[in-house]
Amino acid sequence: ATLSRTLLSMSLSKLLFFIHQVLGISDCDDCGPARSQQLLQTSVHSLRSSPIFRFDEDKMWGLDKNKNSSWRVVRKEKDCILRFPAFNSSGELESRFSLGVCLRPWSSERWRVDLALPAGYGRTHPGANPSFVPLPETLKTSFPFGKWFAVSRFGWARCPGMQDFDHRPEVEYLRNLWCSGSYAAVLGSDFNVQAVSKIELEGGDWANAISDVRLWPSGEDLIVSFVPYFFYDTHHALVAKLYASSVDGNLKVWVDRREVRRAESCKHPQDYAKKNFGFLRSGLDIFVLDKIFPTAVSLVNLSVLDGALEPEMLRSNHTHSYGTTHVAPFCMESVVTGSESNYSPWHGCRGQSKETFLHNGPSPVWIDEKQFFLGIGHLARGKRRSHLLRFLPDHYTHQFFTISASPPFRLLSLSPEFCFSSGQDPSDCENIQYASTLLRDGDDLLVAYGIEDCDSYIQRFHLSDILDSMLNVSDEIGVFHTQRGL
Secondary structure (H helix, E strand, C coil): CHHHHHHHCCCHHHHHHHHHHHHCCCCCCCCCCCCCCCCCCCCCCCCCCCCCCCCCHHHECCHHHHHHCCCEEEECCCCEEEEEECCCCCCEEEEECHHHCCCEEECCCEEECCCCEECHHHCEECCEEEEEEECCHHHHCCCCCEEEEEEEECCCCCCCCCCCCCCCCHHHHHHHHHCCCEEEEEEECCCCEEEEEEEEEECCCCHHHCCCCEEEEECCEEEEEECCHHHCCCCECEEEECEEEEECCEEEEEEEHHHCEEEECCCCCCCCCECCCEEEEECCEEEEEEECCCEEEEEECHHHCCHHHHHHHCCCCCCEEECCEEEEEEECCCEEECCCCCCCCCCCCCCCCCCCCCEECCCCEEECCCCEEEEEEEEEEEEEECHHHCEEEEEEEEEEEEEECCCCCCEEEECCCEEECCCCCCCCCECCEEEEEEEEECCEEEEEEEECCCEEEEEEEEHHHHHHHCEEECCCCCCEEEEECC
16 A cells, blocks of 8 residues: 555656666566567568457547537537546536637548567557658668658557556556567558567667657668656657668667767756657758747757767766766757747647647658648647556647748648547547658658557548648737638
């Protein structure tokens, strides 16, 4: 009982520290992730596949059962609102939808992304929150039928029918979900799996800290950011280069420990989260989009991701220590454009948490014929009780947005809020969906997303449909225009 009260009082960061440093829980032979030296190789003709998951009604938005749902979309003459229960008290709260347009499921051509990663008792699971890029040149000879390179987070603890941790210490559930590393894969044009390998950490023993990876190609380099829940850090991403090679069709993917840097403000350390950011290139410079509104962008220097510089950089006052592991800084000094306004597109948007705003997801993509960047972000209005974690964010929605081509990168336009149409009910959506990839593919955009920290899908959208859905906005004068389409 004393242990339970202690764990319940902890924040997520302190709890993860407790798991690793105090309890010292390790993965069991039957339910733990594959050991880091193992390669899981899957041929094009493999019959391995993960179960098709069906989520309970409490994990769905209930848009097709709106009158009977505790989260209800209410249409008004010139607006649309959401009514939902308060989290820690009786009563009901109310929120506008951005731009005054009702939430809708967006349905388009989609595929499941199933890496068939090892799970407990001989089963497999798909992986979650996938990040995609075109196949690197270093892999094209070994995989002539490959088109995409993807990374997914490991862990199946929240998958329906695979709750191996229901009657075990909950710290094992947390370790499986957030502290088990990530896998990389080569995929074909129809997203069939050709090879899979766990991401290794050369020169270090904490590969399991590589979680929630985001990929961004920069010339010949592949830049990655990931959140080190393993080190009980939930607010600052680590940044590095990712390497991939293949010998006789065996995929090997790794990060060099000496090149890992921690994203932070070096001039203003009190500036907090450096987590949901995306890279973009303007001219010869590389920037990081730190916040969508008011737009906050930082000029960054990728040359610091050089392992030879680590000894000198570790002498910096901004070096961060995770116990005996020391990480040099990746400095992000964001410049804010515009200001918050009661007339912003998110005026009146609220949730069960104190702050509800549009978080960035993957890196924006350049739309050359329009001369702007297009991105996708998410809002989370809900809080779901989750035992030791106390709560997880849920009731996600997404919006496409565009920003100008060069500094000061002003917000230009937005789509109305939407969710990804569910495979189990096309008129509804799972209430935890997270868009983790945005790629251009000819006249289309590919959006990959995770569901409930359990499953992975990718949808193809016509670029013209997205642009036609968007409304021109201005973050400078505090009003938004009603002209639709770009």
